[in-house]
Amino acid sequence: MSKQKRLLWISDLMLLAVAMVWGTSYGVAKAALAFYPVLGLLALRFGLTFAVLSPALRSLRHAKAAELAGTLGTGVLLLSVLVAETFGISLTRASNAAFLISLCVVLTPLVEWVLLRRKPSRVEWFAVVLSLAGAALVSGGVFIPTAGDALILLAALLRALTVCTTRRVMRDSTLAPLSVTAVQAGTVMLGCVVAALVGSSQPWPALPTLAGHGTFWVSIAYLVFACTLFAFFAQNFAVKRSSPTRVSLLMGSEPAFGALFAYVWLGEQMSVWGWVGGGLMVFASVLATVPWQRNASASVEVRSTVANDA
Numbered sequence: 001m002s003k004q005k006r007l008l009w010i011s012d013l014m015l016l017a018v019a020m021v022w023g024t025s026y027g028v029a030k031a032a033l034a035f036y037p038v039l040g041l042l043a044l045r046f047g048l049t050f051a052v053l054s055p056a057l058r059s060l061r062h063a064k065a066a067e068l069a070g071t072l073g074t075g076v077l078l079l080s081v082l083v084a085e086t087f088g089i090s091l092t093r094a095s096n097a098a099f100l101i102s103l104c105v106v107l108t109p110l111v112e113w114v115l116l117r118r119k120p121s122r123v124e125w126f127a128v129v130l131s132l133a134g135a136a137l138v139s140g141g142v143f144i145p146t147a148g149d150a151l152i153l154l155a156a157l158l159r160a161l162t163v164c165t166t167r168r169v170m171r172d173s174t175l176a177p178l179s180v181t182a183v184q185a186g187t188v189m190l191g192c193v194v195a196a197l198v199g200s201s202q203p204w205p206a207l208p209t210l211a212g213h214g215t216f217w218v219s220i221a222y223l224v225f226a227c228t229l230f231a232f233f234a235q236n237f238a239v240k241r242s243s244p245t246r247v248s249l250l251m252g253s254e255p256a257f258g259a260l261f262a263y264v265w266l267g268e269q270m271s272v273w274g275w276v277g278g279g280l281m282v283f284a285s286v287l288a289t290v291p292w293q294r295n296a297s298a299s300v301e302v303r304s305t306v307a308n309d310a
Helices: 003-032 038-062 065-091 094-100 103-116 122-138 147-170 177-199 214-239 244-251 254-265 272-289 293-306
Strands: none
Touching (some): 003 065, 003 094, 003 254, 038 214, 065 094, 094 122, 094 147, 094 254, 094 272, 103 147, 103 272, 177 214, 254 272
């Protein structure tokens, strides 16, 4: 086997691993939320991520003020995505969250139409309709979703907005991706701490002890090192060596991994129609990305932007 083919196989396996990791992140986050509140969990998770990536901040010494302002702006958007998504996970099933968040892929062309003036194609419009139908089935076949499902849908829309905004801000930026991720992680951490201190009359809860709450700390380590740091590296390694079509097909399996993990790990049950709806959403995501290189990059950039999915 040639070196090029070997690298392609490695990149495909890494992308599949990223899809599995990000898919399982919903169930892991839901398990961690049983021990610690949403804002505290996010502050801890992204505080640790910021600490690990802090050496990358050295490259910001020569950054332009406009680049820094734009990066901070994307960090604020990321904060809104994660708050809506994590509160949604706490109020709905992890399998629902895994499927519904994939709506961001088909919403991205619509947001791109508004912000970047690129009109969606017929295929993309069809994918939107297909995905919305799937979302209705996943959320119980009703057009009025539960509070948790509604928050996940809001997070999907905010993700699409974050993707398009980040592409617009970083189009001519010279900042390294790791530096951008470090700034975004720090913004999320600070925003969650401020929101918790200002918006709650209760004192900041004590962290679960390592001895008595090993499951919580294993979940935190998994979310930081597997879902953020490993996934970020693996994605960047693989995208450079694979085609947009292969990327889309492999990453499109993420919601299915999320639903299967929720079934095995959390014992969640989905109806037949729920699985049909989830299948429609996965198919719509692939349909919206495979034929279009630009959108395939957007689907990958969704996760780069948020540095993780739950």
